[in-house]
Amino acid sequence: MLISMPPPTSAAFHTTRWSRVVLAREPSAQGQEALQQLCAAYYSPVISFLRREGRQEDAARDLAHDFFAIVLAGRAINHAEQSRGRFRSYLLGAVKHFLSHQREAALRLRRGGGETPISVDDEETPALADPAQISPDEAFDREWAHTVLARAMEALRQEQAAEGKGDAFARLQPWLSGEAAHGDQAALAESLGMNVNTLKAATHRLRQRFRALVKAEIAVTLDDDSAVDEEMQVLFSALRSR
Structure with a gap:
């Protein structure tokens, strides 16, 4: 079955914490939309x-x-329990469970348990992981972190565009993502009709709003606010992984 996933930078993902997961269980148009959004995010x-x-x-x-x-x-999705607290952790476990079932099914076929036995060579076997590389779990968390940041940045871009500040935001965005840490702020400020101090203040406000949007993105799939800061630390740790 071919599934068309929306771009991970879609900003239509914000709502109240675990309620998004609960909604995704419902056999309704709203539930299907919530489920599509959760799948797109992960x-x-x-x-x-x-x-x-x-x-x-x-x-x-x-x-x-x-x-x-x-x-x-x-x-x-019906097995995602609020008591587990983190949809990210639930989904990673669900993927591993899915792969385990895939391997068991393949093994049954090799042993003649199915109508069409197959050769061991017919299935692509994952190569042994390079110990110098990050683990699959770390890769999952790192990509999750990049996705969260991308979605939060897109939400901020849309907010700024709605306020008529889309062009200025596009030029300030490198300072938010760290891509222009040593850029010429004086020249940018002049091009935007600001002085350097005003530019720095505007950038600081955008960074604060960006961080708030990152937290909001994380909170979508948590059962309470107390876990947000812990998940933020997971995000930062994932971004630092080699």
């Missing part, structure tokens, strides 16, 4: 997890499509 992390296990890009995408087909059919 599509890239799942691909990264599968790739880090040693699978080729096409094989990883095929497996991800199969996995999310089950999720979208409603046969997995």
Whole structure:
């Protein structure tokens, strides 16, 4: 089953914490939309997890499509319990469970348990992981962190565009993402009709709003606010992974 995932930078993901997961369980148009959004947010992390296990890009995408087909059919999301607290952790466990079932099914076929036995060589076996590289779990978390930042940045861009500040934001964005730490602020300030101090103040406000949007993005799939700061630390740690 081929699944078309929306871009991970879609800003239509914000709502109140775990209620998004609860809504995604409902057999309604709103529930299906919430489920699509949850899958879109975690599509890239799942691909990264599968790739880090040693699978080729096409094989990883095929497996991800199969996995999310089950999720979208409603046969997995019902097991996401609020008491577990973090949808990120639940989904990673669900992917591992899915892969375990895949391996068991393949093993049964090899032993003649199915109508069409297959050769061991017929299935692509993941290569052994390079110990110098990050683990599949770390790859999942790192891609999750990048996705969270991208979605928060897109939400901020849309906010600024709605206020008629889209052009200024586009030029200030490198200072928010750290891509222009040593750029010429004086020249940028002049081009925007500001002095340097005003530019610094505007950049500081945008950074604060960006951080708030990152927290809001994380809070979507948590059961309470107390876990947000802990998840922020997971995000920062994931971004620092080698």
